[in-house]
Amino acid sequence: MKIRDIHVRKFRNHTQTDAVFSEGVNALLGQNGEGKTNLLEAISYLCLTKSFFGSTDGVVLQVGENRFEVSGELEGDTGIRYHVAVAYEHAEKTKEFFINRTRVEKFSDVVGQFPVVVLSPESGAITTGGPADRRRFLDFVISQSSKVYLEDLLEYRRVLRQRNKVLFDSKVSRTDATDLLEPWNEELVDRGTRIVHRRHAFLEELQPLVTESYASIAGGTERPMMTYEPSVDGKESTSEEAIKQGFLSELKRKAGEEKRFGITLVGPHRDEVTLEINNLGVRSHASQGQHKTLLIALKVAEFLYLQNKRNEKPILLLDDIFTELDAHRAKRLLALTNSVGQSFISTTSDSVFPTEFNWANANKRFVVHRGTVEHEGARVLAN
């Protein structure tokens, strides 16, 4: 997948930005606060209908304005072109998404059609943060590879909120809510089981990709390991039926506790994925360098996974990661970006690109300055 051009209106500090991108590396150069991340966020709206940072539509709308628009032309690996546009109106609180000028009814139909992989300073939380950060990673990737998963996930979240409300109400009013809980239990287990099943399968497929890319960065002596620890029983048995039974018995076991706390304590919203390097917990034992290497390995694996699932090379968005990475890993990553397809790399410093980097042909440099984006022109830095 490639973005050929983009048109951004009243989005963050981009009042009117138009840019034609290259097929390879697109470097976004500029000082702090000029609008590099904002442009990547606009790209995220185009591909995923929303911000990958989780910012709301009202927040990314330019201050004092009522409507933002992002549009552009995307091209699939087979050469099919799509005109894609997203527009948000604040007064009406409406967001509309168009593919080839036809309105898309459900945003879940869009997610995954234009796959993206994001590596930003926030991504570090995947290895350093809590279980919620790793669940977010799983959901972000699996949602792009499976529409069913995304829909299950959205419904699961809704069911969870409804069920929590029943539990909370019954706690406050001190009444028995067994009858009221029952329909929500059934829906929770139904969606939840499919989500857990899918996460199992995903991690199983991702593991060899992570192992391989980790080895290619760090050499062969260190072995990264991901272990899925679903909140429901059935760690060993991964059939849907086994997961469902585990879920049901765990719900039964925790019923009293749930009642006391007034909140749902069982289900994929409490899953964990533990990360280890050579059998030592990453969060507790890994060095900073190991964290970084693992993060890149995970991202490369994510890229390969999505490419395989969607039959389409994801667009790679690298936000400011060179401040996080050392020269060695940055170089590895850049080598990769040269071979992956289209990438967008934001940075404050030119020096992250090796001097021999070829700015001709497929690679372009853009200067981002106060919400404007200008093509610097092809320029060979070498000699």
Added chain:
Amino acid sequence: MIFTAESIEQLSEQFSQLPGIGRKTAHRLALYVVKMQREEVVSLARALVNVKDRVRYCTVCSNITEADPCPICSNTKRDKTVVCVVEEPTDVLALERTNEFAGVYHVLGGALSPLDGVGPEDLRIKELLQRLSDSTVEEIILALNSDVEGEATTLYLSKLLKPLCMKVTRIARGLPVGTDLEFADEATLSRALEGRIAV
């Protein structure tokens, strides 16, 4: 936008309370009313009040109607042994459009949604049970929306109705996930009705 006339501001505010109308559209509608002829505005206002005064709920099926019982309930050609349970009056309209259903309806007035403060006692479930106790109903078809609230209501009702020893079915899940019945096209709806399954 700030209007110089208080009355426009008020009308706009009223419009924006309506479902699907945002602030901007509300302003546009209010300004449109200013441009309308006085008679037009009067007849609009009258139409609004008329609806409120004349329309009531059918004492049998809870559908909205001017005559009680409603035309469907009082139609002798309709099969009173089959009752189709729906969320809203708009769902009755959607099912009637298919021309496939010859039974009668029961309108619940919504679906279970604890987050919106809607529990079983806020839906016309009592009325449904009462209706079943003194009539000759043989089959109940649950035709609720395919979102999580509709499904929860289906599950809740099936559990409640099954012990009453009648045939309880639900429409097939031919409906795309999360769609409202009223937005489903006729063909899909007919298929869903035809392929109903026992619960």
